[in-house]
Amino acid sequence: MGKKQSLIHAVLLLPPVFTLLLWSVQQVRDIALPVTGLLLLSAIPALLMLLYEAVSALRRKTLGVDLLALLAIGGAMWLDQALTAAIIAAMAATGRWLDDYAAGHAEREMSSLLAKAPRHANRLEGGQQQRVPLDAVQPGDCLLVKAGEVIPVDGRLDDALAVLDESTLTGEAVPVTVHAAALLRSGSLNAGDAFRMTATATAASSTFSGIVRMVEQVGRAKAPVMRLADRYAFWFIPLALLLAGGAWLASDDVLRALAVLVVATPCPLLLAVPVAMISGISQCAGRGVLVKSSEVLEALARATLLFFDKTGTLTGGKARLVAIHVPDGAATDDVLRLAAALDQMSNHVMATAVVQAAHERGLGKLPLPTAVNEVAGAGLSGELEGRRVVLGSLAYVSSQLPSLSPWAQSLQARLDMEGASVVYVARDGVLLGALELADRLRLETPRALRMLKRCGVSHIAMLSGDRQDVAEAIGHGIGVDEVFAGLQPQDKLAHIHQARARGVTLMVGDGVNDAPALRAADVGVAMGAQGAAAAAESAGVVLLNDRLDRLAETVMVAQRSMAIARQSAVAGMGLSLLAMLAAALGWLPPVYGAVLQELIDVAVIVNALRALSPPAGLGQQQKLTVETVAQLNEEHALLNPLLQQLAALARAVPQLEHSQLRAELDQLQTLLHERLLPHEQKEEGQLYPAMARLLGGEDPLAALSRSHQEIFRQSRRLTMQIAALPVPASQLELQELQRTLYSLDTILQLHFAQEDELYQSMS
Structure with a gap:
């Protein structure tokens, strides 16, 4: 609701409130004032507003629920019931002011985004900084984002790290740290030092511009907030008119009819329903x-x-590196480094995932390739450190190899069954390995x-x-x-x-x-x-x-808002119906009916404003801090390469020579005892007790603690198998070793997934 309309409602509210105060002073002090005439005059603005709304409703061929309020004010003025007319006018204006309050709350939540929209960008050209209009930024431009500035367009981070406040996009108030090659979304605020980035989209196609367009669209759309109210008014208005007419005919007293109309004025419909619904929309916007x-x-x-x-x-709609597969003797980091270096020259979603994974593993500065050729949907080729590197699909890479190894064919068949995507990497006609990528849940x-x-x-x-x-x-x-x-x-x-x-x-x-x-x-x-x-x-x-x-x-908020809207409407109309019966019987004069109706209206509107608060269970229970969750997620991210190494070793056991197998096992055992097991022990001894207190109940983390026990048991079993591994090992002993590796990998994958979901739900 706009400022102009809010101002109109404030102007409508002032005259009847002011004259009612004068009337109160006259009653107390017995001062001679022309209050009756002022009361009638003060009701005229509200009468005109209601008349305009009623005519507009008739033009739309609908029955406006404000018809009863119009008849009540008009009837009171006709029957020289000035005080009653002023009270009803104040009641209508007060209700609309409350409506403005709720709508303004929702509008502030939504339009706060618009004030943060960037208008310019700092483009770097030839070592010089130029401030250019946002529309002038093109993909590939190098931009400087200064401290406190909003990222103008989507892009990729060029510097080592950046600290971002993403609360505008995610609602999370704590800044996050992102590292080199990370994808940056426009709308995030630079909460740290200035950094450089490369634009990957124009302003019009960037994240924040799309959000701003949607907010503006919502602001332009006039919400038909009266659907529920119209359904109730369909029977309530005819009932009120019949009861008023019946009271007049039965008593031959027109004041009884007026009293019925006064207490029938449907402010619970006019205001409580839209207040509750707009409050719900405001909750969702927040x-x-x-x-x-x-x-x-x-x-x-x-x-x-x-x-x-x-x-x-x-x-998630974004590819992530799941595993690196290599033939016997190849180094996984070398395969990833070559692929990431070549993928720097591509904007494909898989290329972005590969470059991101290389930076996360700390592979250092990637060399720049030359003579790069990209075949859309197939792969890349180019010169890297004086040697020819090819990566892409199996069909694309194999077309540039002398022959295709059985290893690649077997890997492709297995990953096809799992629904994973694979990027193969070859150098100088030799297949080095493959990167398995997947879109995770x-x-x-x-x-x-x-x-x-x-x-x-x-x-x-x-x-x-x-x-x-x-x-x-x-x-x-x-x-x-x-x-x-x-x-x-x-x-x-x-x-x-x-x-x-x-x-x-x-x-x-x-x-x-x-x-x-x-x-x-x-x-x-x-x-x-x-x-x-x-x-x-x-x-x-x-x-x-x-x-x-x-x-x-959002569904929970919608259900609660609708329940409050119905509750307010039904309760208000029920109380109004009782008051209407009392008025029809002559027990409630018009002026007292107006006061009573005002109390009913205030009660149901205050009840409707409860929709501004969240439903039970949302945001009320204790949570882990965002910093704690970020730290836990970072620890899991550091352990993910260990999980990949564990899975790769489990698959490779039958093919490895004893010396190489023993070296791989010793390295894995060192990582388990120095990194993984201390992490799990710290969780069991420090984190889980703290989380259990937040969750409540007798033992809410019993299942996760049981997973810890199984991880410790399988780790101990693996240690004993490594120590007892003979030279040479029998087929049965290798199978038992492989089974333990697979078991440990499975329980760790499941355990990490369960913890990640729990951490996020508690953040």
Whole structure:
């Protein structure tokens, strides 16, 4: 609600309040003042406003719920009930002022983003800094982001590290540290020293510009906040008019009819319903979720069917290095270093993941390749340190090799079954190894789906363009009820159309191909931080921070807001109905009816404002600090290479010579005893007791503690097997060693995944 309208409502409120104060002074001091005339005059602005709104409603061929207030003020003025007219005018203006307060709260949450939008960028050219308009920035430009400035466009960090405040995008108030080659999203604030970055997108296609466009779209959209109120008014207004007319006819006293109209003035409908709904929208905005109208909020509260796109929604939509596979004797870091050096020249999502992994492993400054040639969708080739390096798909790399090794064919067959992507690396015609990349499940996805089930979503289906086996491996493992794979955009659309006959549907997606399904669903939900603009524009809800648990929280807020709106409307109308009966029987004169109605209105509006507070269970329980969670996640990230080494060694046991196997085992054992086991012991002795106190209950972390016991047991078993490994080892002994390695790898992977999910849910 704009400032102009708020000013109008304030002007409407002042005259009746001022004259009512004068009337009160006259009653106490018995001062001769022309109060009656002033009371009548003070009601005229409110009368004109209500008349304008009633005529506008009739032009739209609707029955406005403010009709009773108009009749009450007009009737009071006609019957020379000046005090009653002024009280009703003050009541209507007061209610609208409260409405302005709630709407202004929501508007401040949303429009605060607009004030942070950058207008210029510092471009570096030939060692000189130039301040240029944001629209002049192009991909590849080198930019300087000074301390306290907002990152102007999406890009990649060129310096060693940067400290960012990402609260605008994620809601997290604590700054985060990112390292060289990290992807930077526009809208984040530089909370540390100045740094250099390379733009990877224009301003128009960057993250923050998309968010600003969506906020402006929400601001321009006039929310039809009266749908619920209109349904109640459909029977309430005729009932009030019939009761007023019946009282007049039965008593032949027109004041009884006026008294009925006065207490029937439907401020619980006029104000309590939109206040509750706009307050709910404000709650969502404060959590980084844009709900574009109250109709959307109402539909969210009734949703029972949920459809998800897979890539970018259930999963992160970004490739991550999972493992490095090498033939006998090759060094994994050498393979990664060569691949990352060549991938510096590509903007492909897999190339970005490879470069990021190299920096995370501390491989140092990467050499720059020359004579680089990229075949879209296939791979790269170029000269690196005087030697020819090729990387890409198996078909692309093998086309430039004398022959294809059985090792590569076996690896490709196995990873195809797992649904992973592979980048092969060759140098001077020799295959050096392969990088396994995968799009990992979002940490919050399982928890979000469980929360949605508790909120009343009875059926969850996944829509994916992947193969059926790959989609099912993800979907069924996280509690999805149905998995539909191999779909084109028109297929997703057909599933949504069929589902709408069974209940209120939600569709969650992030890509351009999801836009038709988002528009077709009762409520489309777009992953807005990194999703396509078409998806965000087609959706009724936009998750600015790309977290699925925010959707579950939004449904909870919607359900609570709608419950409060109904409660306020029903309670207000129920009390008004009792007052109407009393007025019809002559027990409640018009002026006392106006006072009573004012008390009813204030009560239901105050009740509606409860929707500004979060539902029970959101933000009320104790949490781990963001710094603690960041430290824990960083410790897991440092241990991930150890897990990859463990898995690689488990696969390689049968092929390794005894001396090499023993060296690899000794190195692994050292890492286990110096890094992994101390980490687990510290968690068990210090972190878990602290977390248990936050969670409550008798022993909430018993399952994770049991995992620690199994990790210690398998580590001890491995130590004993290494110590007893004979020369040469028998086939049975190697199989037992391999089984222990696989067991330890499995329990560690599961344990880390469980901890990561728990840490995030408690942050």
